[in-house]
Amino acid sequence: MKVVAVETVRVEDFPNLLWVQVHTEDGLVGHGETFYGARTAEAHLHETVAPYLIGKDPLRIEAHNRALHGYVGYSGSGAETRARSAVDIALWDLLGQATGQPLHVLLGGMTRPGVRTYNTCAGPAYVRGASGQKVANWGLAEGRYEDLHAQLHHPDALAEDLLASGITAMKIWPFDPYAEAHDGALITPAELAEGLEPIRRIRAAVGDAMDVMIELHALWDVPTASRIAHALEEYAPFWIEDPVRSDIVDGLSAVAAATPTRVAAGETVAGVEAFQRLLAERAIGVATVDVTWCGGLTVARKVADAAAAHGVPVAPHDCTGPVALTACTHLSTAAPNAILQETVRAAYLGWYRDLVTELPAVADGHITSLTGPGLGTALLPDLVDRPGTVVTTSR
Known part of the structure; x- marks a missing residue:
């Protein structure tokens, strides 16, 4: 079997997403995806x-x-690594199709039928049409599954609604506006109290029935992130995510040493070597590897193994696209140290369904892998014919 064409697909309504279709002489098509800087x-x-x-x-x-790692090796999650990640996922998809096996079988087989999910409390428009997560790009609105608006304005009711649907873990990011106001170097006592208010209200409403993750988006310096982490301790967050940039020397390990709360990081980290450094430094208590940024499934499964060797769980990242979620779920059901799978209900119950033929099932707070060959999903056939779609083919 030989590759005869590599095709990319961009859709006007989703400018951050890029899909790759690898065509073979046998007529098989492998699908991959990456996010951010699509062009x-x-x-x-x-x-x-x-x-x-x-x-x-x-x-x-x-x-x-x-x-495809490059002449001198691409050490970050730049365009070269994101492109390599997308192609790698497509090649795994082809392997599954050629052998008639779903990816979780090729990754070693299921270690459990489903993985617990957490809901990243984003809305349908969150960073979908903008290249960044600044407050100005949040796309806030009210409505069903508009969970970003809800986390800010009625987090208690949001927690109750998630629990009613079987979801027992949620992620919120109430501190971002203060990081933007002070360039991550300061938070006032009043701002700290305001930032703590959503998790306080969640605890008052549902107690410990809901695990709460606090996302800090790597916007803070080490002392301020450590201060926020300490203030959060009385509310027992499940983890604090990306308190500082992962490339700050000893930054994550310094924050991790300052709090008993586990630190999660890794969604923008590329390559096994970079994760090995963070694991050796005891910088992370959860590795949030992203298969579309780290180097693909080939790298992500090695990251999971490396984390397991250090006694650290993985929780694959997805706040990006439907192929990423599908690939991550195959990894999460196969990796024995996958503790959670990130999901965004506004996406998998909404716009993801406008793009692909199948999605992993989410029920009772757990997600299960697709069982068809390879990924088990493909781009909807009409996607390439929609207004504003750009298809580029190399043969």
Whole structure:
């Protein structure tokens, strides 16, 4: 079997998303996805990846992942790594289709039938059409599954609603406006109290029935992040996520040492080596690896193994797209140290369904992998014909 074409798909309504379709001479099509800087990753795919891959056996996945790591190695999650990640997912999809097996079987088989989910409390418009998570890009509105508006204005009712649907863990980010106001270097006592108010209200409404994650979006310096972490302790958050940038020297490990609350990080970290450093420094208590940014499933499964060797769980990231969620779920059901799978109900009950043929089932707060060959999903056939869709093919 040989690769005969590499195709990219961008849709006007989702400018951050890029899909890759790898075509073989046998008529199989492998699907991949990445997020952020879509046009830049697209350019790299057609300039560098396609000329390398066309004519080769797509099932030599490890060899291709290593070759596409670059001449001197791309150490970050830039466009080259995001492009490589998307292609890697597509090659795993092809392997599954060629062998008639779902990806979780190829990754070692299910270690459990489903994985507990947590709801990232974003809304349908959250960063969908903007390149960043600044407050100005939040797309706040009221309505069903408008969970970002709800986390800010009635977090107690939101927690009760999630519990009623079987979801027992939720992630919120009430401190971001103060980070923007002070460039992450200061939070006043009044701002700290205001930031704590949503989790206080959640605890008052539902007690410990809901696990609450606090997202800090790597917006803070080490002393201020440590101060916030300490103030949160009385409310027993499940974890604090990305309190500081992962590339700050000893930054995450300093925050981790300052609080008994576990620190989660890794969604924008690329490569096993970078995760190994964080694990060796005891900087993270949860590895939030993202298969569309880290180097693909080939890298993500190694990250899961490396984390397991350090006694650390993984909770794969998805706040991006439907192929990412599908791939992550295969990994989460196979990896024995996957503690949670991130989901966004506004996405998987909403716009994800406008893009792909199938999605993993979410019920009673758990997600289960698709059982069809490979990923078990594909882009909807009409996607390429929609107004504003750009399809580029290298042969």
